[in-house]
Amino acid sequence: MNDATEFGDPISTFFAELGKAGHVPTFERNSATMRFDVEDDGGRIGERWHVTVRGGDVAISRRNASADAVVRIPRPYLEALVTGRINATAAYLRGLLTCAGSTAALIMFQRCLPGPPGSTGRVAPISSAAVMAERSAA
Amino acid sequence: MNGSLVQILEGNTFVVSDDRGDIEALANDPTGLFSYDTRFLSRWVLTVNGERLTALSTDDLQYFQARFFLVPGTGTVYVNATMTVIRQREVADGFHEELRVLNHSDEPVTLRIRIDAASDFADLFEVKDALQKQGTYQTRVIDGNLVLGYRRETYVRETWICSSQPADVDETGLQFSVTIPAHGEWATELDVVASDGGRHTLTDGRRVRTDMARGLEKWLSRAPHLRCDWEPLEQIYRRCLTDLAALRFSTLTMPGRSLPAAGLPWFMTIFGRDSIFTSLQALPFVPELAATTLRALAERQGTRIDDFRDEDPGRIMHEMRYGELTAFEERPHSPYYGTADATPLFVVLLDEYERWTGDTKLVRDLEQAARAALAWIDQYADLQGNGYISYQRRNPETGLENQCWKDSWDSISYRNGDLPGFPRATCELQGYAYDAKVRAARLARQVWHDESFADQLQKEAASLKRRFNRDFWVADGEYFAVALDCDGRQVDSLTSNIGHLLWSGIVEVSKARTVARHLMSPRLYSGWGVRTLAEGEARYNPIGYHTGAVWPFDNSFIAWGLRRYGFREEAAAIAAGVLEAAEVFAGRLPEAFGGYPRSLTRYPVEYPTACSPQAWSTGAPLLLLRTALGLEPHDDHLLIDPALPKRIGHLELLDVPGRWRRMDAFGRGRIDTNRFTAR
Numbered sequence: 001m002n003d004a005t006e007f008g009d010p011i012s013t014f015f016a017e018l019g020k021a022g023h024v025p026t027f028e029r030n031s032a033t034m035r036f037d038v039e040d041d042g043g044r045i046g047e048r049w050h051v052t053v054r055g056g057d058v059a060i061s062r063r064n065a066s067a068d069a070v071v072r073i074p075r076p077y078l079e080a081l082v083t084g085r086i087n088a089t090a091a092y093l094r095g096l097l098t099c100a101g102s103t104a105a106l107i108m109f110q111r112c113l114p115g116p117p118g119s120t121g122r123v124a125p126i127s128s129a130a131v132m133a134e135r136s137a138a
Numbered sequence: 139m140n141g142s143l144v145q146i147l148e149g150n151t152f153v154v155s156d157d158r159g160d161i162e163a164l165a166n167d168p169t170g171l172f173s174y175d176t177r178f179l180s181r182w183v184l185t186v187n188g189e190r191l192t193a194l195s196t197d198d199l200q201y202f203q204a205r206f207f208l209v210p211g212t213g214t215v216y217v218n219a220t221m222t223v224i225r226q227r228e229v230a231d232g233f234h235e236e237l238r239v240l241n242h243s244d245e246p247v248t249l250r251i252r253i254d255a256a257s258d259f260a261d262l263f264e265v266k267d268a269l270q271k272q273g274t275y276q277t278r279v280i281d282g283n284l285v286l287g288y289r290r291e292t293y294v295r296e297t298w299i300c301s302s303q304p305a306d307v308d309e310t311g312l313q314f315s316v317t318i319p320a321h322g323e324w325a326t327e328l329d330v331v332a333s334d335g336g337r338h339t340l341t342d343g344r345r346v347r348t349d350m351a352r353g354l355e356k357w358l359s360r361a362p363h364l365r366c367d368w369e370p371l372e373q374i375y376r377r378c379l380t381d382l383a384a385l386r387f388s389t390l391t392m393p394g395r396s397l398p399a400a401g402l403p404w405f406m407t408i409f410g411r412d413s414i415f416t417s418l419q420a421l422p423f424v425p426e427l428a429a430t431t432l433r434a435l436a437e438r439q440g441t442r443i444d445d446f447r448d449e450d451p452g453r454i455m456h457e458m459r460y461g462e463l464t465a466f467e468e469r470p471h472s473p474y475y476g477t478a479d480a481t482p483l484f485v486v487l488l489d490e491y492e493r494w495t496g497d498t499k500l501v502r503d504l505e506q507a508a509r510a511a512l513a514w515i516d517q518y519a520d521l522q523g524n525g526y527i528s529y530q531r532r533n534p535e536t537g538l539e540n541q542c543w544k545d546s547w548d549s550i551s552y553r554n555g556d557l558p559g560f561p562r563a564t565c566e567l568q569g570y571a572y573d574a575k576v577r578a579a580r581l582a583r584q585v586w587h588d589e590s591f592a593d594q595l596q597k598e599a600a601s602l603k604r605r606f607n608r609d610f611w612v613a614d615g616e617y618f619a620v621a622l623d624c625d626g627r628q629v630d631s632l633t634s635n636i637g638h639l640l641w642s643g644i645v646e647v648s649k650a651r652t653v654a655r656h657l658m659s660p661r662l663y664s665g666w667g668v669r670t671l672a673e674g675e676a677r678y679n680p681i682g683y684h685t686g687a688v689w690p691f692d693n694s695f696i697a698w699g700l701r702r703y704g705f706r707e708e709a710a711a712i713a714a715g716v717l718e719a720a721e722v723f724a725g726r727l728p729e730a731f732g733g734y735p736r737s738l739t740r741y742p743v744e745y746p747t748a749c750s751p752q753a754w755s756t757g758a759p760l761l762l763l764r765t766a767l768g769l770e771p772h773d774d775h776l777l778i779d780p781a782l783p784k785r786i787g788h789l790e791l792l793d794v795p796g797r798w799r800r801m802d803a804f805g806r807g808r809i810d811t812n813r814f815t816a817r
């Protein structure tokens with residue numbers, strides 16, 4: 001089993017930070033439990049993360065306890081999720097993960113995942129002349 | 139394709155077939171069985187002894203059910219047919235089809251009845267854009283069922299086909315060799331189930347359709363009852379409620395609760411803007427749609443910066459899709475956030491919903507979401523740092539260029555037809571932002587008990603209103619510019635957007651009369667409704683989607699705005715024009731119709747590619763009823779102040795639901811609208 005503070009592991013780091021935050025405003029007035037069953041290379045469950053959300057307060061453990069939603073996911077995909085390299089909803093539709101139980105819990109949980117690493121939120125303005133030129137080219 | 143298309147649906151599952159019930163989809167043609175934005179059947183063809191059939195008649199029994207009466211042969215000479223084939227089809231998690239063959243002769247007949255089945259598993263986006271598939275197909279026969287499959291890596295979609303009567307199943311279909319006695323009958327039940335490769339549940343078709351029929355009856359009986367001297371209005375009202383029932387959509391996270399999807403067939407999914415506008419229109423009639431819309435949108439509210447999806451923290455989503463291209467992040471719809479109006483409108487709907495229903499629990503549950511939405515307006519939407527909401531896509535390949543309701547490329551233009559650069563700050567967005575702040579101030583005071591937040595919002599709203607009336611006012615035209623461009627310059631064409639400004643309340647009273655006069659002027663008002671763009675502007679075209687066509691949805695909000703500022707006659711004229719158009723379309727208003735002057739065409743001309751039924755067109759007559767009756771919640775009472783067109787005569791709307799439980803509204807048409815509509 002991995003140590004939650006293991007240096008350099010994005011999954012451990014992600015859950016450690018989420019647990020440290022204690023209260024997540026985007027989860028306010030929401031309550032749900034989730035368990036991530038993480039598959040190793042051989043398809044066996046080598047690692048578990050249990051997330052409890054009570055009215056926006058978050059607690060993380062490694063317990064193999066029951067949960068409203070049980071997500072089964074290969075380790076590389078979970079790593080991609082918690083670093084924003086893949087989108088949780090897309091991954092669900094694509095079959096990269098399975099979710100047994102409450103889909104609502106999964107949808108709630110994905111709100112605390114980061115955006116793609118390259119996203120800046122910025123874009124250069126486009127002039128009217130450029131828009132007109134593009135249109136006449138089309 | 140033989141004859142016209144027949145479409146039936148339930149939620150986001152729908153079937154589009156020809157009038158025989160057959161499906162023979164071409165790559166980019168919208169026929170087939172669709173579910174979750176994926177085509178699960180692209181071929182479904184019935185033959186008897188190798189021969190195709192001909193439709194005698196086709197009935198859309200309900201929105202989820204159709205019946206096809208067929209005879210063998212494809213010629214016109216079927217008078218001597220001694221056999222009838224009846225297909226009855228209901229949509230559920232796929233569809234259920236009852237196939238009956240009746241032998242009318244006094245001899246037994248031996249028949250080879252065959253159904254060819256196939257699927258291309260196209261994503262709706264691929265159907266629209268004719269794209270190539272990247273995965274592989276596999277067809278199997280399992281326990282007498284035909285299983286059509288598609289796989290691309292871990293993405294699996296399957297169509298399970300099974301028959302209640304034994305069939306010879308091969309990889310291209312099902313065949314029945316039967317002998318039917320003289321004057322006898324043969325029947326089988328076919329189930330087609332859409333699956334994601336995991337558990338596939340073969341639902342009990344009979345139970346499903348009974349539930350659906352009962353659901354529709356209950357839905358109709360729970361809505362207020364309408365009686366009117368002008369009979370077409372009763373028909374229009376019933377059509378609207380039935381279509382609204384058909385447009386209901388349940389998300390994966392809230393099964394059993396529904397919100398309005400945007401339209402059929404391409405738009406059976408959550409759209410932030412469309413679902414909010416339709417929920418607003420339907421509030422006095424079916425308030426529960428608004429509650430589900432608000433919860434579903436809050437669940438999906440943006441929380442991070444994602445340029446591909448145009449997502450920001452607090453932003454309300456634009457469109458959700460479930461198909462293969464979304465799954466592989468080749469399209470950004472998981473969901474896509476490129477809309478600038480849904481976020482302020484989310485707050486507007488939350489307040490309006492509470493005013494009608496008194497459901498303060500939802501307002502408390504969504505406090506965080508509403509605060510995040512308000513923060514988005516100031517922190518993320520002010521792209522130019524000038525205090526206005528602007529939009530510019532950060533995904534140039536598959537994002538949306540125009541992130542307001544007029545979303546086509548040429549919808550926003552200067553008088554001379556030039557297109558402005560980006561970012562663009564369209565005027566109605568500022569109105570929605572103003573309204574959101576004013577309404578949130580009320581919620582902050584009354585429900586969240588945060589006086590200082592309420593004061594702050596009110597101050598911001600007042601300042602926004604002052605600046606807006608200065609910066610957007612086109613002095614030489616005496617109306618509001620459609621937008622400010624990326625240099626802060628006015629985009630100076632005259633558009634229907636000024637009507638939304640009245641609705642939001644951002645217009646200073648001293649300017650309101652001039653705005654109303656423009657809306658009802660011959661340049662904007664066609665006699666059927668207000669055009670999207672005024673006659674005389676360079677890009678005006680009576681059949682231009684957002685450059686001249688008349689949109690019923692747009693007009694319903696304009697009428698609400700006119701009433702808000704006390705223009706009773708003008709609002710009644712808008713209601714009269716749109717409802718008379720609805721009469722021509724047998725109660726089902728199209729998305730848009732031509733902006734030709736009414737005297738020129740006599741009948742409204744349907745916009746060529748519009749989808750129908752479309753949710754906010756379906757909602758338009760409902761909102762027009764509300765505005766014409768002057769229904770307005772005030773504390774625990776429903777105020778009624780009718781300003782009805784004369785033609786409507788006596789109107790009763792009984793059992794209007796709300797925080798007053800149920801109230802009746804009565805009115806008599808006294809306003810002569812001819813001076814506006816006779817154009």
